[in-house]
Amino acid sequence: MTTKILIPYYSAYGHIYQMAQAVAEGASRVEDTEVKLVRVKEFGEVKDAMSSQEYYVKAQEMQSDIPEATHDDLRWADGIIWGIPTRYGSMPAQMKQYLDSAGGLWMNGELEGKATAVFTSTGSVHGGQEATALTSFVPFMHFGLIYVGLPYGENPEQLTAEANGGSPYSASTIAGPQGGEQPKEVDLVMAGRLGERVAKISKALKPLR
Numbered sequence: 001m002t003t004k005i006l007i008p009y010y011s012a013y014g015h016i017y018q019m020a021q022a023v024a025e026g027a028s029r030v031e032d033t034e035v036k037l038v039r040v041k042e043f044g045e046v047k048d049a050m051s052s053q054e055y056y057v058k059a060q061e062m063q064s065d066i067p068e069a070t071h072d073d074l075r076w077a078d079g080i081i082w083g084i085p086t087r088y089g090s091m092p093a094q095m096k097q098y099l100d101s102a103g104g105l106w107m108n109g110e111l112e113g114k115a116t117a118v119f120t121s122t123g124s125v126h127g128g129q130e131a132t133a134l135t136s137f138v139p140f141m142h143f144g145l146i147y148v149g150l151p152y153g154e155n156p157e158q159l160t161a162e163a164n165g166g167s168p169y170s171a172s173t174i175a176g177p178q179g180g181e182q183p184k185e186v187d188l189v190m191a192g193r194l195g196e197r198v199a200k201i202s203k204a205l206k207p208l209r
């Protein structure tokens with residue numbers, strides 16, 4: 001039986017989009033897995049405000065063939081891996097809007113028992129990667145999702161004093177204060193392993209739901 005993995009993400013400047021592709025590649029390593037990338041709807045106000053920024057415009061063009069996330073995508077999925085860049089240490093309003101408008105799914109328990117995980121990105125090293133993952137955990141528990149972390153055993157690269165991504169709570173990357181950094185190879189590797197882990201766990205949980 002096919003296991004369906006959904007990757008809903010929001011990416012203004014493309015870093016989370018790159019991480020999403022690595023997560024997707026990792027998930028697809030698991031046999032009989034179908035992976036779908038969807039982007040969370042942008043706000044008109046943000047589009048207007050950012051349309052003079054070259055990086056924003058380019059990153060949006062790059063993602064133009066990715067479909068917009070719907071609630072039916074969440075119903076479809078056996079496992080959900082969220083791409084959530086930091087905004088003031090927690091999730092962007094665009095992502096919150098997607099969750100807040102999914103009250104019907106919450107009420108009917110439609111996401112209960114599905115595996116879930118987070119990958120994130122910040123401008124700076126201490127700008128809130130762990131805070132973003134941990135605060136996202138709160139609504140995900142209301143939906144009854146089963147949170148999957150990024151264990152040290154599988155991801156020994158986390159044990160470092162270097163400014164890399166990755167924590168026990170999520171895969172991650174550092175975009176740089178001006179967004180000029182790119183995800184490091186090690187960040188992409190850990191993102192891939194997270195995708196694979198969620199796909200494996202989703203497959204195991206599917207018959208139990």
Ligand SMILES: Cc1cc2nc3c(=O)[nH]c(=O)nc-3n(C[C@H](O)[C@H](O)[C@H](O)COP(=O)(O)O)c2cc1C
Nearest residue numbers: 011012013014015016085088089121122123124127
């Ligand atoms: C309104 C706003 C708030 C932000 N807040 C933070 C923050 O609290 N900490 C931080 O390190 N970066 C912050 N950033 C930087 C973003 O996290 C960074 O641009 C993002 O992770 C890059 O991912 P993307 O290229 O996929 O958009 C903020 C950016 C914006 C636009």
